[in-house]
Amino acid sequence: MSSSCSGLSRVLVAVATALVSVSSSCPQAWGPPGVQYGQLGRSVMLCCPGVAAGTLVSWFRDGEPRLLQGPASGQGHTLVLAQADTSDAGTYICRTLDGAVRGTVTLHLGYPPARPVVSCQASDYENFSCTWSPGQVNSLPTCYLTSYRKKTVPGDDDQRMNSSAGPWLCPQDPPGTARCAVHGAEFWSQYRINVTEVNPLGASTRLMDVSLQSILRPDPPQGLQVEPIPGYPRRLLASWKYPTSWPHQPHFLLKFRLQYRPVQHPAWSTVEPVGLEEVITDAVAGLPHIVRVSARDFLDAGTWSAWSPEAWGTPSTGPLPEEILAGGQQPVGDQPQLKPESQLQAGSFTPPRPSLQPAPQPLDHRVPLEQVAMLMSLGILSFLGLVAGSLVLGLW
Numbered sequence: 001m002s003s004s005c006s007g008l009s010r011v012l013v014a015v016a017t018a019l020v021s022v023s024s025s026c027p028q029a030w031g032p033p034g035v036q037y038g039q040l041g042r043s044v045m046l047c048c049p050g051v052a053a054g055t056l057v058s059w060f061r062d063g064e065p066r067l068l069q070g071p072a073s074g075q076g077h078t079l080v081l082a083q084a085d086t087s088d089a090g091t092y093i094c095r096t097l098d099g100a101v102r103g104t105v106t107l108h109l110g111y112p113p114a115r116p117v118v119s120c121q122a123s124d125y126e127n128f129s130c131t132w133s134p135g136q137v138n139s140l141p142t143c144y145l146t147s148y149r150k151k152t153v154p155g156d157d158d159q160r161m162n163s164s165a166g167p168w169l170c171p172q173d174p175p176g177t178a179r180c181a182v183h184g185a186e187f188w189s190q191y192r193i194n195v196t197e198v199n200p201l202g203a204s205t206r207l208m209d210v211s212l213q214s215i216l217r218p219d220p221p222q223g224l225q226v227e228p229i230p231g232y233p234r235r236l237l238a239s240w241k242y243p244t245s246w247p248h249q250p251h252f253l254l255k256f257r258l259q260y261r262p263v264q265h266p267a268w269s270t271v272e273p274v275g276l277e278e279v280i281t282d283a284v285a286g287l288p289h290i291v292r293v294s295a296r297d298f299l300d301a302g303t304w305s306a307w308s309p310e311a312w313g314t315p316s317t318g319p320l321p322e323e324i325l326a327g328g329q330q331p332v333g334d335q336p337q338l339k340p341e342s343q344l345q346a347g348s349f350t351p352p353r354p355s356l357q358p359a360p361q362p363l364d365h366r367v368p369l370e371q372v373a374m375l376m377s378l379g380i381l382s383f384l385g386l387v388a389g390s391l392v393l394g395l396w
C-alpha cells in the first residue's frame with residue numbers, strides 16, 4: 001500500500017508528463033515498467049509501451065481472444081477506457097499490425113490522494129510528533145511528504161515566513177510508519193506542519209498549525225508507591241517519580257494530581273501535591289486503598305497526563321515501632337506534610353513523628369514556592385502601602 005518516496009520527484013514529473021503529453025512515448029509512472037494507473041469512474045488512457053507514438057495497434061485483455069480496440073480506431077498506440085470501473089483493472093496486451101505482441105500493460109485503478117487526517121502530540125517540552133491517516137481508502141501505492149516551518153509571527157496566518165523559518169523535513173522514523181517527529185522545537189513558537197499525500201494520480205496537502213504549549217501532554221508519572229506509616233492507622237504515604245520522557249530541567253516542571261479511595265468506595269478523593277510525595281491523612285483504617293497520580297506542565301500548558309497505573313496500600317494497624325517510642329533520635333521537622341491538625345486525627349494519643357525515610361526529593365519546590373509567594377505578598381503589601389500613602393498625601 002505505501003511505498004518509499006525515494007523516486008518521488010521522478011513520479012511528480014511523470015504525473016505532470018502524463019497530464020501534458022500523451023502523444024509521445026508512454027509516461028513512466030511508479031512501479032515496474034508496464035504498470036499504469038487510472039482513476040475509477042473516469043476515462044483512462046492506456047499506452048502501448050515500446051512503439052513510436054501514433055503506431056497503429058490492436059488491444060486485447062491478457063488471455064482473452066476478444067478484440068477490444070482495432071487499429072482503425074483512430075487512437076494510435078493508446079486505448080481509451082470510458083468510465084473505468086474495478087473490472088477494468090488487469091493486464092492488457094497490444095499488438096502491431098503484423099500480429100506481434102509489442103507490450104503488456106497492467107492497469108491499477110484507484111483515486112487521487114485525499115487530504116490526510118493529521119494530529120500532533122507532545123510528551124515533553126521540546127519534541128513533538130505528528131501522525132496521520134488517509135482521508136480516503138485507496139489501493140494505489142501511496143507515500144507521504146512531511147515538512148514543517150516555523151511561523152515567524154505567532155498568530156499570523158499569512159505566508160510571511162523568512163528563510164530561517166524552514167521548511168525543514170519532518171523525518172519519518174521508522175520510514176513507512178504514519179508518524180514524523182520534530183526535535184528541539186521551541187516551546188513558545190508556532191509551527192506549520194505540511195503532510196502531503198502523494199500517489200500516481202496526484203498529491204494532496206494538509207497544513208496544520210501546532211504549538212507545543214497547546215498539544216503538550218506529559219506521560220503519566222512513574223514508580224507510584226503507597227506505604228503505610230507505622231503507628232498511624234489513617235495515613236498512607238504515596239510517592240512517585242517524573243516520567244522518564246520528561247527530563248528534569250528547572251524551567252519545565254510538572255505538577256501533580258493524586259486520587260485515592262478505599263477499594264470498596266466508588267468515589268475518588270483528589271489532592272494536588274506540590275512535590276513528589278503526599279501523605280494521605282484521612283484514609284479509612286484497616287481498608288486497602290487505591291491510589292493513582294497524573295501530571296501536567298507546571299504552568300498549565302497542554303493537558304493532564306493519563307492516570308498512572310494504580311497502586312494499592314493499607315494503613316498500618318500495628319503500634320508504633322519501639323525504637324521511635326523509645327528514643328528521640330529522629331530529627332523532628334523532617335516532614336513538612338505532617339500538619340498539626342492532621343496529627344490529631346491519628347488518635348487521642350499523638351506519638352512522636354515516625355521516620356518516613358522518604359526517598360531523596362530532587363524536585364520538591366515547596367520551599368522556593370513559599371518564598372516566592374511570600375515575596376509576592378510582601379510586594380503587594382508594600383505597593384498597597386505606597387498607594388495609600390500617596391492618596392493621603394494627595395488629600396493633604
Ligand SMILES: *[C@@H]1O[C@H](CO)[C@@H](O)[C@H](O)[C@H]1NC(C)=O
Pocket residue numbers: 124125126127183184245246247
Ligand atoms: C527530545 O528528543 C531528543 C532526541 O530524541 C532527546 O535527546 C531529548 O532528550 C528530548 N527532549 C526532551 C525534553 O525530552
Ligand SMILES: *[C@@H]1O[C@H](CO)[C@@H](O)[C@H](O)[C@H]1NC(C)=O
Pocket residue numbers: 145147194195196205207
Ligand atoms: C507542502 O509540501 C508539498 C510537498 O513537499 C509541497 O509541494 C507544497 O508546496 C507544500 N505546501 C505548503 C503550503 O507549504
